[in-house]
Amino acid sequence: MFAKSEMSSRLKDLEKHLKREHPVLSEVVQGFRVLDTVCRRMGYFHREESYATRTSWWPLISILGLYSSGKSSFINHFLNYRLQATGNQAVDEKFTVICYTNEKDVRVLPGLALDADPRFPVFKISQAIEEVAAGEGERVDAYLQLKTCPSDRLRSKILIDSPGFDADAQRTSTLKITDHIIDISDLVLVFFDARHPESGSMRDTLEHLVKRTLNRRDSNKFIYILNQIDATAREDNTDEVFASWQRALAQSGLTAGTCHALFLPEAAIPIEDPGLRARLESKRDASLKDIFRRIEQVGVERAYRIVGILEQTVKTVDQEIRPLLGRFIRNWRRRVLLPETIIAAIGLAAFFGLTIWAGYWEGWRLNLPLWDRLPWGHYTRPGLVALLILGAGYLHFRLRNWAARRTIAGMLKKIDNTDLHPNYTRAFQRNSRWYRSLFFKQPAGWNKRTGQKLAQILDDANGYIQKLNDMYTNPSGRAQEAAPTVLSDTRSAEGNTDIG
Numbered sequence: 062m063f064a065k066s067e068m069s070s071r072l073k074d075l076e077k078h079l080k081r082e083h084p085v086l087s088e089v090v091q092g093f094r095v096l097d098t099v100c101r102r103m104g105y106f107h108r109e110e111s112y113a114t115r116t117s118w119w120p121l122i123s124i125l126g127l128y129s130s131g132k133s134s135f136i137n138h139f140l141n142y143r144l145q146a147t148g149n150q151a152v153d154e155k156f157t158v159i160c161y162t163n164e165k166d167v168r169v170l171p172g173l174a175l176d177a178d179p180r181f182p183v184f185k186i187s188q189a190i191e192e193v194a195a196g197e198g199e200r201v202d203a204y205l206q207l208k209t210c211p212s213d214r215l216r217s218k219i220l221i222d223s224p225g226f227d228a229d230a231q232r233t234s235t236l237k238i239t240d241h242i243i244d245i246s247d248l249v250l251v252f253f254d255a256r257h258p259e260s261g262s263m264r265d266t267l268e269h270l271v272k273r274t275l276n277r278r279d280s281n282k283f284i285y286i287l288n289q290i291d292a293t294a295r296e297d298n299t300d301e302v303f304a305s306w307q308r309a310l311a312q313s314g315l316t317a318g319t320c321h322a323l324f325l326p327e328a329a330i331p332i333e334d335p336g337l338r339a340r341l342e343s344k345r346d347a348s349l350k351d352i353f354r355r356i357e358q359v360g361v362e363r364a365y366r367i368v369g370i371l372e373q374t375v376k377t378v379d380q381e382i383r384p385l386l387g388r389f390i391r392n393w394r395r396r397v398l399l400p401e402t403i404i405a406a407i408g409l410a411a412f413f414g415l416t417i418w419a420g421y422w423e424g425w426r427l428n429l430p431l432w433d434r435l436p437w438g439h440y441t442r443p444g445l446v447a448l449l450i451l452g453a454g455y456l457h458f459r460l461r462n463w464a465a466r467r468t469i470a471g472m473l474k475k476i477d478n479t480d481l482h483p484n485y486t487r488a489f490q491r492n493s494r495w496y497r498s499l500f501f502k503q504p505a506g507w508n509k510r511t512g513q514k515l516a517q518i519l520d521d522a523n524g525y526i527q528k529l530n531d532m533y534t535n536p537s538g539r540a541q542e543a544a545p546t547v548l549s550d551t552r553s554a555e556g557n558t559d560i561g
């Protein structure tokens with residue numbers, strides 16, 4: 062019965078991993094754990110449910126784009142680590158989920174390993190593949206791999222490198238996975254190739270992206286990158302190429318996001334003309350700086366958001382779940398007591414009415430006919446009383462059950478989020494178990510200390526925010542990067558233009 066649940070070891074893994082790369086967040090896990098316990102006591106969670114796993118702990122930055130546009134080269138450059146294979150052929154057919162490790166070496170794990178991983182966005186990806194590749198569990202390995210890398214740049218974030226977007230060769234499953242990745246990403250870098258600024262595959266890519274970006278609230282999470290602009294050096298027409306590329310983006314219907322032009326120093330062909338080189342290099346540096354800042358920033362935002370989720374969850378438990386359970390208890394109590402009162406009243410009225418009408422009362426004495434004929438023995442009186450109690454008790458408990466079922470059904474109808482129905486059903490049932498009195502004020506599992514625990518979590522949350530502020534604000538003068546500014550969507554003016 063007290064065997065360790067899978068969830069508890071999962072949370073341990075999560076905590077262990079966070080300790081290495083983001084100690085503040087690893088403390089936040091503890092807050093979620095306390096909330097989990099509270100919810101489990103109330104019957105709202107079963108053993109394997111947890112608020113911690115409903116949160117995605119790492120911001121997801123996905124790198125999409127055309128074949129050979131330099132996605133993998135960019136990742137290597139960002140990580141300052143030769144992690145991904147690069148080349149003009151399609152070197153990587155798989156999506157590669159890249160996350161931090163403090164081990165010295167890179168490890169490559171098959172897609173299936175992601176299933177057991179506490180980093181949940183990834184977990185959801187493999188689920189999505191399952192849906193696309195209809196139950197072929199092993200197929201996950203064909204689409205997805207996990208790489209761990211010791212680059213410090215990777216702390217508190219997850220990158221996803223993707224196979225190129227290529228017109229016809231694209232299998233629907235790859236496209237579906239791409240869509241899913243776009244959905245769950247916090248930042249999406251879309252790479253284009255300045256060598257072929259208006260190719261067919263570019264049009265396909267755009268068309269596909271447009272579908273995903275229209276009407277999104279988070280469409281500003283897209284950054285469009287025209288890579289390999291060193292290729293424009295020969296004809297010295299960088300600005301034209303950049304402008305016509307931007308036009309193509311706008312014409313295809315992309316209305317939000319940021320554009321950048323760059324090239325990757327490690328891969329670029331040398332630029333002869335020193336003046337041109339200086340110009341392109343400064344454009345590139347501005348772009349890279351801006352992109353890197355955006356990447357850093359999603360990590361910062363995510364950290365604050367998680368603490369926000371913790372606080373929000375405390376409020377949900379205290380101001381939503383608990384009151385609903387309280388309402389259940391009250392409704393249920395009314396559904397039991399009202400009929401019982403009426404039945405009792407009618408019963409008594411009928412009894413007295415009939416006996417009075419029949420003239421069985423002599424003053425305060427009731428003379429029931431046949432009463433004296435009962436075989437009175439030692440146990441007759443207690444026997445009669447017991448029978449009466451048993452009968453009443455039986456009816457009472459039947460009524461309690463019936464009322465509980467009716468109340469549960471009625472209340473579920475008012476809870477719009479059907480995903481929560483099993484949770485509420487379980488918690489309601491816990492409150493209507495046979496040994497629970499009808500007269501409790503607080504839901505099962507809730508006591509004085511529970512409130513204190515929740516208050517403590519909120520207190521701790523303030524402490525976490527403080528620590529994040531200390532972490533992300535630099536007291537020695539870089540005041541403009543203080544937390545509040547970091548939280549808003551800042552965009553640099555240099556080297557990029559917003560579309561539209």
Ligand SMILES: Nc1nc2c(ncn2[C@@H]2O[C@H](COP(=O)(O)OP(=O)(O)O)[C@@H](O)[C@H]2O)c(=O)[nH]1
Nearest residue numbers: 129130131132133134147148289324325328329
């Ligand atoms: N000239 C030039 N070549 C690049 C640049 N970035 C990447 N490459 C080369 O383009 C090829 C494809 O790069 P890769 O990163 O594998 O592209 P991916 O398919 O998008 O991952 C490789 O041979 C890279 O060396 C760049 O900025 N300029």
Ligand SMILES: [Mg+2]
Nearest residue numbers: 132133146153
């Ligand atoms: Mg690649």
